Amino acid sequence: MLHQRKDIQQLKLRYQQTLANHLVTAVLILDESLAVCYANPAAEALLIKSLSKLYGVSFELIFTDTTICKSRLEQLLATGQEFTDSDIVIQFSESHQFTAEITASAVEFNRIPHVLLEFKQIDQQKQLSLEVFQQKQWISARDLIKGLAHEIKNPLGGLRGAAQLLSKELNAEQQEYTAMIIEQADRLTNLVDRLLGPNQLPQIHSQNIHSVLEKVYQVISYSSEQKINLKRDYDPSIPVIECDQEKIQQAVLNIVNNAIQAIDKHHNITLRTRIASNKTINGKLIKLAVKISIIDDGPGIPAKIKDTLFYPMVSGRSNGTGLGLSIAQTLINQHHGKLYCHSRPGRTEFVILLPLTQ
Numbered sequence: 001m002l003h004q005r006k007d008i009q010q011l012k013l014r015y016q017q018t019l020a021n022h023l024v025t026a027v028l029i030l031d032e033s034l035a036v037c038y039a040n041p042a043a044e045a046l047l048i049k050s051l052s053k054l055y056g057v058s059f060e061l062i063f064t065d066t067t068i069c070k071s072r073l074e075q076l077l078a079t080g081q082e083f084t085d086s087d088i089v090i091q092f093s094e095s096h097q098f099t100a101e102i103t104a105s106a107v108e109f110n111r112i113p114h115v116l117l118e119f120k121q122i123d124q125q126k127q128l129s130l131e132v133f134q135q136k137q138w139i140s141a142r143d144l145i146k147g148l149a150h151e152i153k154n155p156l157g158g159l160r161g162a163a164q165l166l167s168k169e170l171n172a173e174q175q176e177y178t179a180m181i182i183e184q185a186d187r188l189t190n191l192v193d194r195l196l197g198p199n200q201l202p203q204i205h206s207q208n209i210h211s212v213l214e215k216v217y218q219v220i221s222y223s224s225e226q227k228i229n230l231k232r233d234y235d236p237s238i239p240v241i242e243c244d245q246e247k248i249q250q251a252v253l254n255i256v257n258n259a260i261q262a263i264d265k266h267h268n269i270t271l272r273t274r275i276a277s278n279k280t281i282n283g284k285l286i287k288l289a290v291k292i293s294i295i296d297d298g299p300g301i302p303a304k305i306k307d308t309l310f311y312p313m314v315s316g317r318s319n320g321t322g323l324g325l326s327i328a329q330t331l332i333n334q335h336h337g338k339l340y341c342h343s344r345p346g347r348t349e350f351v352i353l354l355p356l357t358q
């Protein structure tokens, strides 16, 4: 009888160990001093560190700036009262962050209370539905503005034509007025054309993405008045891609110009290329894509326009028309790609993903 009980105990232990190793949920165990004493493989993957690196490291060194703080965990150890926090953004390094739902509960090992942390990563599903939602919003905002622009464009042509005819009947002094009408009508036509966005389908050819970026580099270097620290960090192994060189150039230029307007001469802009694998673009899984990043170390996107950044006519600058990013978005969409942005003070990264067809 005793023998059988021992067997079952061992069996249970074996299953529990195997189970912990195969859980999709990341699990961390913290000891009494809130240092890591166990991380299952899912936690190792999430934190991009092995157990041997995590072991003995204080909880506070791994998770900075979260709502799960030392005092709450100490209270948990003392009272055993578990809690769950959702939507916690955990930032490890410049580029690595994730959003998770964390459940903290108390467990005993050798009669000593420990903290059990379970992480449910919610980034991917949240990101996907947010992306689809934002895309729909963006399309309706763009269509509304396009419709409006179209309505303005026709009478504007008539107005300009009439002013031209009128000017023939007038003396030189009076012609100044009609010249002003024509000049302002031209300015408005220009704006309306930008509101209507790119009206030609892309001319797709095989292109080396770096020669497209080098064009942008040259345009910026020659035309910019202020001195710009523009760096390049290219992955030379990227194969040629199918794209319209002019359109990609225009999209990158719009993004780089924004960065230039946001920074001063002490800051840097980096053009970076990489290969990215298994990315979702408009709800589809893309095996291989080219990732073009435009990174600056300026002040970041103003908080009040972050959610509507890509909408037409959204600007954080007093003299901005708010069309640059909306146009860039249209151009990238025409290539079945994706444009998105991560920004915080000190680091703003705009990413263009273009699918690689093999």
Ligand SMILES: Nc1ncnc2c1ncn2[C@@H]1O[C@H](COP(=O)(O)OP(=O)(O)OP(=O)(O)O)[C@@H](O)[C@H]1O
Residues within 6 Å of the ligand: 254, 258, 259, 262, 296, 298, 299, 300, 301, 302, 305, 309, 314, 315, 316, 317, 319, 320, 321, 322, 323, 324, 325, 326, 348
């Ligand atoms: N790298 C960046 N750093 C900080 N803010 C940025 C950056 N890129 C864009 N922005 C913000 O996003 C806003 C929208 O940019 P967008 O290019 O669409 O319009 P705009 O630059 O204001 O006007 P336009 O490009 O039509 O002349 C900008 O006004 C700026 O506030």
Ligand SMILES: [Mg+2]
Residues within 6 Å of the ligand: 254, 257, 258, 320, 323, 324, 325
């Ligand atoms: Mg702009």
